[in-house]
Amino acid sequence: MLRLRAAVLLLVLACAGCTPVSRLPALDAKVVAAEQRREQISQMRSYYTGLHRVDNVAFQLRVANVAFCKKQISAQIGLYAVTPQSLPQHFRSFAAEALNLTWARPTVISVADNSPAAQAGIRDHDEIIALDGELIPVKRTAGWIGGWLRANGVKPVRVDLRRDGVDQTVTVTPVMACSVPINYAVTADVNASSGDKGIIIESGIVAIAKTDAQLATVIGHEMAHTNLGHLDKQRTNMLIGFASGLAVDAGVMVGGIPTGGFFSREFARSGARAYSVQFEREADYVGAYYAARAGYDLNGTEELWWTLGQQVDPNSLRFAKTHPLAPVRFLQMRAVAAEIAEKRAKNLPLVPELKPFATAASPPPSTY
Structure with missing residues (x-):
């Protein structure tokens, strides 16, 4: 027992010598709380x-x-409205101050350019009361x-709203869009995924997308x-x-040789990676068309892949395990931009050049 006590005492003394030695400035708890807020x-x-x-x-x-999205479509107006109660719990205590929200009615915090909401004159900070007379819940x-x-x-849709304390009504006509x-x-992370x-668009990729056209190619x-x-x-494939x-x-x-499922696991992993690089190149190609069809100028969008290779992931210049090399993506985007520019000059539909059996991904011929 004495040996155990001696061992504990020695351990305590040893730990006492492993503590910080600086005299740190005292910080007032209220000041820390205010800075945190x-x-x-x-x-x-x-x-x-x-x-x-992103929205x-x-x-x-x-x-x-919308013509490419098959059954994943719905009516939309390009508006995002919230209340403190409708936001994640960790935002609620300071949401009203941060975004000028009210607790009584949803407040518009985002209106997409050229959307039905924008065309009807709805603005950020408008308080949305009802749609066709039906009150909008605060949760x-x-x-x-x-x-x-x-x-x-x-x-x-008849939209009742309040702006600067004055009630008014506007009419919004939704449009069908991919949902x-x-x-x-x-x-x-500098990434996006499906x-x-x-789809998840991460802040890292948004930060390096210097233009909305570059961001459009990512989405x-x-x-x-x-x-x-x-x-x-x-x-x-897996x-x-x-x-x-x-x-x-x-x-x-x-x-008579047990494998523990080794070949099943490895072949499944290889199957999942089969055509991975080709799928990524195809998504780059078709996604560029999507961006062009939305009115974005693709000139310079290839610079996103230059930035990725030079500043974010130098390995993307040398390895193409699941994604194409950054130089390949750079050159392909430049080639696709030229292909689309030629189609525009000839007044041809902006439709990706897919294999004949891939008709499900093609919109009606009249869609540009």
Whole structure:
């Protein structure tokens, strides 16, 4: 017992010698709390500035490329309104101050350029009261508005709003647009991705996209993945690889050698990566068309891939494991821009040149 106590005492004395040695300045807890709130407000404003940029570009792409989105379409007006109650919990205590929100009515914080909402004269900071006389809830506001518009379709909508304390009514006529969810996330990654729950555009890629045209090619790229069914194709390839590996595992095990499913796992991994680089190049190609159809000038959009290779991921200059080399993406974007410019000069439809059997991804001939 004495030995145990001595050991504990020695450990305590040893730890005492491993502590910081500087005399740090004392900080008032209230001052720290005030600075924390100030920085949270700044971060929230920055987040919603980025969200507005993504939403604005995404809306142009959604409308211009509705013919490509098959059944994933819905009526939209290009407006985003919230209340503090409808925002994530960690935003609520300072949301009203950060975004000039009210607790009583949803406040518009984003209106897409050239959208039905913009054309009707709706502005940021307008308080939206009702759609066709139906009061808008203060919780889950954005989701409620989206659902209401899906049910209403493209019929004109009477929107009751309050601006600077004065009530007024405007009429908004929704348009059909692609409805795949496109979300904005603040992360340290320079990336965008597509999945079963929609598209995620991360703040890192938004930051290096110097123009909205460059951002449009990124969002268009992810929309192309969705519309062309790349995720389902990768899953099919993975299953084929898994089945092939399973057969090898079974054959080896017949010989009395256990594999632990090694070949199944490795063949499935290889199957999932099959055509990955080609899928990414195809998404770059089709996504560029989506951006052009939305009215964006592709000249200079290839510089995004220069920035990626030079400043963000130098490995993209040398390795093409799942994505094309950055130089390939740079040159392809420049070539696609020239292809689209030639079609415009000849007054031809801005439709990607797909293989004959890929008709599901092609819009009607009259669509430009």
